[in-house]
Amino acid sequence: MGTPSGCRNRPVGRGLEYRLVFAPFYNGKPLRLSVVLITQNAAAQLPDCLASVAFADEVVVIDSGSNDDTVALAERYGARVVAKEWLGFGRQKQFAVEQASNDWVLCLDADERVSPELAASLVRILESPAAAVYRMARRNRFLGRWLRHGEGYPDWSARLFDRRHARWSDDTVHEKLLYAVSPGTLEGELLHESAEDLGRYLEKQNRYSSLAAVELHRRGRQASVATLLLSPMVRFFKFYVMRLGFLDGFPGLVHISIGCMNSFMKYAKLVELRQAGRK
Template identity: 55%
Template sequence: MTERLPLSAVLITLNCVGPLRATLDSLRFCEEIVAVDSGSTDGTIELLQEFGAKVIVEEWRGFGPQKQFAIDQAAHDWVLCIDSDEIVSMELRASIETALIQPAFQFYEFPRSNRFLGRYLRHGEGYPDLSLRLFDRRQARWSDDIVHEKVITLGIVGRLQGDLLHHSEDNIEIYLAKQNRYTTLAAKALIEEGAQVPFAKLLFSPFFRFIKFYFLRGGWLDGTPGLIHILIGCFNSFAKYAKMIEFSRR
C-alpha cells in the first residue's frame, strides 16, 4: 500500500467518558491522538490514556481558542479535529487515508450524520451538516469564537465521501441543557460584538427555520425524531434572540 502522510487526531474533552470509547476506537488508524482536557473527573482522562492518547490538562478558553490550542500540541501537520461524541465511519476512514496519500487540497470537509432519538437523521438540518475537520494546520486555524467556532482557510476546500457519525444526546433533558448553554454563549457573544437586538428575527426566525428544514429540506422524512430535532432548533433560534434582549437590558 502506498504510504500516506501521518495524521494526528485532535479533540477537546470534559467529562465525556460515556460516548468517548467508541470515538477513540474509530481513531485507531491515526498515528497520534491528542486530547486537551479542561478538568474531567469521570474517568475521561484514564480512558484516553488507555488508548495511548497524549493528554494535556488546560483551563477552558472557549471552543475556538481551546481547539486551536489543541492542534498546536499535535506532532503532525495534518490534523483531524473530532468531538468526543463523534465516530469516524469506515467509509470516511477510507476516504481520509486515500486523500492523505497525495492531498489534492489543504482542507477537507465531509458530511456529518446526527443520531437523535435512536435514528441517524438524513434530511432537514441534521444532514449533510458538512464539517471541515481535516486540514493542514500550517494553512488553517480555528477562529477565536467561544461558540459556533469554525476553521478559517484561504483556498478551495475538498470534499470526502463517508459520514462522521455524531451521537447527539438521546436523552432530551440532557440535549436541551446543552442547547441552553450554547444559546447563552451565542447571545452573549453577539451582544459583546455590538449586535443590535433583532426583534424581527425573534418573531420570524423560528417560523422560517421550520419551513426551510422541515418542508424544503425534507425533514419530515426523518419521522418523529426529525420533527422533534427541528422544533428544538427553532426554539433555540428564539431563545438566542430572547437572551440577547435580556442581556442588552442588564
C-alpha cells in the same frame, strides 16, 4: 501486518477492526496524522471515538477538568492528554491543533466517530493531498434515529486540514474553521451521537444559546421583535419543509423544533443582556 506506532497501546476490539480494514494503506507505517479532541466528562462517548481513529499515529486530548474516567480512558487508548482551562470552543480547539506533532490534523468531538468509509477515504487522500482542507458529511443520530434530511444531513463540516493553511475562529460557541483555499470533499460520513437523552440535549442547547447570546452582545449585535419571531420561522421552513426534515418522522420534528427554540432563546437572551447593560 505492521501496526502503527501510535496504536500499539490501544485496546483491540473496534480499533483492531479498523486497523485490519486499512492494512493495505499502512504498508507497515503509521499514517502521519494527528487527531485532536477537546473533552470534559466525556467518558461515555470517548472509547468509540478513539477506536474509530486507530489509523492515526497520534491522538491528542485536551481536557478541561474532567472528574470522570475521561483522562484514564484517553491514556488507555494511547492518547496524549494535556490539561487546559476552558477557553471557549474556538480557542480551545485552536490550542488543541497547536499541540499536534503533525501538520495534518483531524478535529473531532468525543461524541463523534469516523465511519470505515470515511476513514478509508481519509487515508487515501493523505497519500497525496490535492487540497489543504477537506470537508466531510456529518450524519446525526437523534432519539435513536439517523437523520437523513433537514438540519441533520448532510451536515457538512471541515475537519481535516493542514494547520499551516487553516485555523479555528476565536468564537466562544459555533466556532468555524477559517481558511482561504478551496476545500476538497471526503467520501463517507462522520457519525455524530447528537443526544444520549432528550434532557441532556436540552440542557446543552440552553448552554449554547447563552454562550451565543454573550458572543453576539460582545460584537454589539441587536435583536428586534421581528428577529425573535422570524429567525425560528425561517429556520423551520428551510430545514423542515425545503430540506424535507418531515421525512425523518418524530425525531426530525423534535430536532428542528429544538433548533428553532434555540434561535428564539439566543436572541431573547441577547435582548436581556442589552437591557441589563442599560441599567
